[in-house]
Amino acid sequence: MIQFLNVSKHYPNGVRALTDISVAIKRGEFVFLVGPSGAGKTTMTRLLIREELSTRGQVIFTGKNLSRLKGREVPYLRRKIGMVFQDFRLLPNHTVFENVAFALEVIGAPGRDIRRLVPGMLARVGMEGKKNQLPSQLSGGEQQRVCLARALVNNPLLIIADEPTGNLDPDTSWEIMKLLADINEKGTTILMATHAQEIVDTMKRRVIALDTGRMVRDEKGGGYGRAVENNGTSS
């Protein structure tokens, strides 16, 4: 479903964020993207949602070459990808329900779809009881659940999670990981950038390790730091 073919990304200020990355991810996989800060994890996700274009090489998503995608096709690409962030990015003055509904509203879904889909999605992440609360009234884990519900409500092919447990305590992190595993179980591909060594080591999924923009390891059922020197700089 995802293919990086000799992808390099250099910024005009001289930073070489990615160098010659080639990797393929199949539908239904659960992939950890690991490596120290500045290794290029976020750049990879930016290329996938076409927030940026590769300097060299090709990024292919569901058979489409993203460099050839026209500007007006980009929103439709993004509708196939759910995004989850470390800082949640919920609308502060919208309720839980409204935040999830927002994902449907911005793609012009009719009100009846919103009323039908949102409660089910909130139930799936265990937030149906707090649908009228504001994000500020929720714990970090609860906010991340809402964020997951929002990412899922469009029924995406891929979920990109950029350090989703970065702001959460270990117990809450595991709850989120269980949800992600469950979502993956039902067929959604998951690409998760993370520093959480324990989670990666325990989950035994495919691990793609980056270091200073190069891919240094791609291992099925791997751990966080086997071949890569991890000096504990995770932030």
Place this chain on the structure above:
Amino acid sequence: MRLRTMERHLNEVLRSIWRNGWLSFASVVTVAISLFILGFTTLLVLNINSLAGNLESGVEMTVFLQNDASPGQIQALGNQLQALPGVTLVQFVSKEQALAQIRQNMGSQAGLLSGLGQDNPLPDAFQVKAVNAADIPALAGQVEGMAGVDQVRYGQGVVEKLLAVTHWLRVGGLVMMILVGISAVFLIATTIRVSVHARRYEIGIMKFLGATNWFVRGPFLMEGVTLGFAGSLLAGAVVYLGYSYMVDAVQTTLPFIQPVDASATLLAVVGGLLVLGVLIGAAGSLLSMRRYLRV
């Protein structure tokens, strides 16, 4: 656009306008001033044109004859004038008739003319009317060259001066309108920039959720258009009420001046202002979005 989307956008627009407070207000007022200038000069120009038209259509030319013209020459000249294309009426006014006319006009002061004794200084003349007022200068030129003609007189000057006034009014009004209009566009652009800035977090979320560019732009375009339209409504109301009031005032104090009073004209001018207000608002929004809303 779906009704639901429309409703969403409208909510955003109203909230944004309220949040921008003074900036929204300044935008509306600037649009209003610019359009008021345009509306006012347009009506002024229309009126002066109509006044000039009245003067022009009243113009006929008077062909004064040389004193030594023989009756035969006069007869021939009369026929020649009548034969000119575009001429409707040719009337001979003898010097005696002209004097009698003056005597009548002077009324009780006609005694002053007795000093003339038996002399009559007035020449014989033809009054010539043309079908088309605009043809008169050309006709006058032709007639001046004919045998026995001393001088041709028509409303030279007055009409030209009036038309010159309208020309400068039109240019001056347009220049002012364009200058103020440009400030209105930039002020709206600034307002929209502030709105975009206030909502940049939300815009970021909309983008990764897959909102189309026009969905993101929609509320900002609508905000600009709303500000422009509000300004034009204000200008339209002032122009409409002000002009109606002026027409009344002019008709009671200066009854010989006929202002353009077709309410259809007034409505057309006001309607034009509303359309322009919307365009100014849209221009401001688009300008700002091009620079500050990279989607």
